[in-house]
Amino acid sequence: MGLGLRSLSKRERSWVLYDVGNSAYVMLAATLIPIYFSAIAEPGSSAVVAWGYATTVASLALALLMPFLGSLADLKGNKKKFLAGTIGTGAVSLAVMGVPGNAMVFLAIYVFSSVMLNASLVFYDAFLVDATEQDRYDEVSSQGYAWGYIGSCIPFIVCLVIVLFGSGFGIGQLDGIRISFVITAVWWLVFSVPVLRDVHQTHFKAREEHLFRHTLKGLVGTCKKIARDKRLLMYMLAFFFYIDGVHTIITMSTSYGTDLGIDSTQLVLALLVTQFVAFPSAIAYGRLAGRFGTKRMLLIAVFAYFCITLFAAFFLRSAAEFWVLAVCVGLFQGGIQALSRSEFGKLIPKENANEYYGFFDIFGKYATIMGTLLVSVFTQLTGSSSYGVLSVAVLFIVGFVLLWKMPEEDAR
Template sequence: MIKSRSNLSSLEKYWILYDVGNSAFIMLVSTIIPIYFKNIAAANGVSQANSTAYWGYAISISTLIVAILAPTLGTLADTKGYKKPLFTLFLMMGVLGCAALSVPMMWIIFLVVFIIAKVGVSASLVFYDAMLPDVTTDERMDVLSSLGYAWGYIGSCIPFVISLVLILSAEKFNITSAEATGIAFLINAVWWFLVTVPLLKNYKQVHYVEVEKHAFANAFKRLGNTFKDIKHQKEIFTFLLAFFFYIDGVYTIIEMATSYGKDVGISDNNLLLALLLTQVVAFPFAILFGKLSKKYKTKDLIGFCIGGYFFIALFALQLDKAWEFWFLAVCVAMFQGAIQALSRSYYAKIIPKEKSSEYFGFFDIFGKGASFTGTMLMGITTQISGSSKTGVAFISLMFVVGYLIFKKAAGMQKS
């Protein structure tokens, strides 16, 4: 199933499978869930601009919660025996939250349940990313991280296509579109859990901090020490600052694309099919960038991806036709997996391995903080101006700032 599987260990394959699982829910977040939410909000008299803003606020709240929790949870997870239980806890929060979305409810309650599920998946990724040093070597991190995103994209298409066929053919099954969407949420929740089982059964924490007692109290103490250390480790701190700015635009484009497309008049079917194409195209490009990392420096590839996203944001400013949305979807697919995978592996190689969860907690602060800033900015500017394009203009500037700071961070790299 997985490319070059003969070169992958069983544990590396199981690690990749979690990307296949959680990507199913992440795919829903960028496609079916916002469309479903905007439709039930419209049925209750909420305007298009306001529903886009409320969706942005919900994403912002979920990312803010994780950004606050991530450093403490990450520090605790570095304690021997804690990483897998914490990963499992938030995995189940996300899976059960996804399943709960299938229950008919008011739009405001729907957003609350969505926030719970979003917190679950986002927090689980803190521990999942921190497992990377436990399951592979430094030399294999770029490739494995890229394969994770690649197979996540293509694997998530399986439950998504089933869901899409079910929703678009609801009448043939003698059910309503809303009922079909509810069943789709259940299908994706079950898929997410089942493909994660091999990792849950076989993962063992290799790198950890020995703490004999008072793990919680010790975690807070270590957290303070790590925060001081990061401020003095210029390469790590500068990279995190750059990551904050450029990933802001990436996450906002991913999470707001469907809502934005709907606002500029793209039909639901075109939105869903174009975003499905994004997953398919992203698969080979994520693998391609993983292979390119063997020939070119990771920092140069990340810089190239940031530039690509900047031009994508500029193109989105004039988007008003279905074919343009399709073209934009393909362009996003070219860089989406690469910029996330290479950023993850780049960071994993410059941090202390025994404190991987702790440091990835801070990685999540900068990543989720950026997502919070971007989606909140998108929501506020859309409500003030009455147009989503104002928010996109601000987002494009984030790529410029992120690129300039990243070039400075890359210049500090020792090798």
């Protein structure tokens, strides 16, 4: 498997480029946005707790919306319309995020924008079945994550330069972050053009006269199909737990580091290193899955994240240790996300891809429910964010066991 985009067809390359666009926002949400929120929040308030609850609210809103919207998007011609709509509204709300000075208003806009981002990812992930063939799912999905990691670094480095060195041009740090919101929104829009232009919906359901009733009926039918398919059900349950833990680490790492007193510049630079490490690691994981099997590589990644969680809870106290953590996360982050997405695509009927990915992405790419809630609750109960982080280890244990028990052969 080549490292370059030249190994991909035009459709595959256009699909991959959307990962480059949306990952810039994901990078910003994991670094500068929590720092900005901490800066405008009321003195004495816990940024870790507030940020965790806000992320949980965003994920719950996504959970309520996406199966229904996913079912509608499976109808002929709808998938691209839904993708364009969520990208447009999400990018605009991101661009204006720096306008309000009130922390709660800022969080409300962030929650809306985050829901739009994750909603767009449902339709984007579902386009994988239209962009390539099943025997190339692992490779193309891995390429998407890999180029997303490295591509997101370009606007982020520009934003970082503005934030860290803008004072020489009369731009304060908070104003620099506000400018970063606009830069990232433009980047997201520009790299959404190829997938909207070149990838077309080839798998779809026929339109029905009674749309709403048909959609609800389809959702009930999908739930029954998932329940009857033991392999798919076990996979989704395992994914529900372990990916929630992965995304909790992604979304809470900066807030956790800030709570430990680690300098914000060190946090941001360390997470930038994560992106560079994740680029070759994601591609390597796609190659190793072809040799050793997707399930085996996923089990290795889940166990690695369990160890990472223990390290963060018991040993992470300084900037140097945060850098070690950032490198370790980079080694497994892209692989576990890419292979999870491609493995799911192999298990589902292609004409219902959006509907199934609607369920998948409830707890899919960068959406968290249990993990952020666990961190917030245990931090409040114990007064220590370390115990909050330790609670996330439970998610990896449950996810590992369920994935281990998943039948090897498709029982359908």
